[in-house]
Amino acid sequence: SSELTQDPAVSVALGQTVRITCQGDSLRSYYASWYQQKPGQAPVLVIYGKNNRPSGVPDRFSGSSSGNTASLTITGAQAEDEADYYCNSRDSGGNHYVFATGTKVTVL
Amino acid sequence: QVTLRESGPALVKPTQTLTLTCTFSGFSLSTSGMCVSWIRQPPGKALEWLARIDWDDDKYYSTSLKTRLTISKDTFKNQVVLTMTNMDPVDTATYYCARIDTQMGAFDIWGQGTMVTVSS
Numbered sequence: 001s002s003e004l005t006q007d008p009a010v011s012v013a014l015g016q017t018v019r020i021t022c023q024g025d026s027l028r029s030y031y032a033s034w035y036q037q038k039p040g041q042a043p044v045l046v047i048y049g050k051n052n053r054p055s056g057v058p059d060r061f062s063g064s065s066s067g068n069t070a071s072l073t074i075t076g077a078q079a080e081d082e083a084d085y086y087c088n089s090r091d092s093g094g095n096h097y098v099f100a101t102g103t104k105v106t107v108l
Numbered sequence: 109q110v111t112l113r114e115s116g117p118a119l120v121k122p123t124q125t126l127t128l129t130c131t132f133s134g135f136s137l138s139t140s141g142m143c144v145s146w147i148r149q150p151p152g153k154a155l156e157w158l159a160r161i162d163w164d165d166d167k168y169y170s171t172s173l174k175t176r177l178t179i180s181k182d183t184f185k186n187q188v189v190l191t192m193t194n195m196d197p198v199d200t201a202t203y204y205c206a207r208i209d210t211q212m213g214a215f216d217i218w219g220q221g222t223m224v225t226v227s228s
Contacts, residue, residue: 033214
């Protein structure tokens, strides 16, 4: 299967830590990348590869992977981190891509 | 600075063909490892990958949409064009183009998106 699944929503208290997970068979072969999308805006890459952050992404964002599960962790969540987060990877065949359904993160 | 910008019609009728253009700057699609993809997002729904074109003109399409999609590039104009035939109201979405740097293996820069509504 080339599907990726995420929990629909998660909430976190301001300053606390939240982990978002993404599951799929293709994650056994390919790293996930993670995208933050705020309402009315285009997605923004926040994590790629083993655990890499593009320039400008705060270091409170980190990524990890084990087996068929990839995780995005926000350590010390800020109000501006409230957004939808999507994971993505290549599919099992390697030449196509798949996005998960996304997780809405609410910062309380 | 790498930028991408989508352009195309905001409204198309059912059965028509949609043509979208991604105009980019700050990189060249003739550089090894550079690719451009199209991704769409229906209102309130998740992202869906559509197609990719590589620096060497290799092309890849979503399995579910491959019969309707064509992607092409004009390296000199710094443009990538996506056509989608036989448009249907379910194709109503914001369409994004994004760069893929194969070294990063991710969609590292996205355009702002263009909303396309399919309605008679």
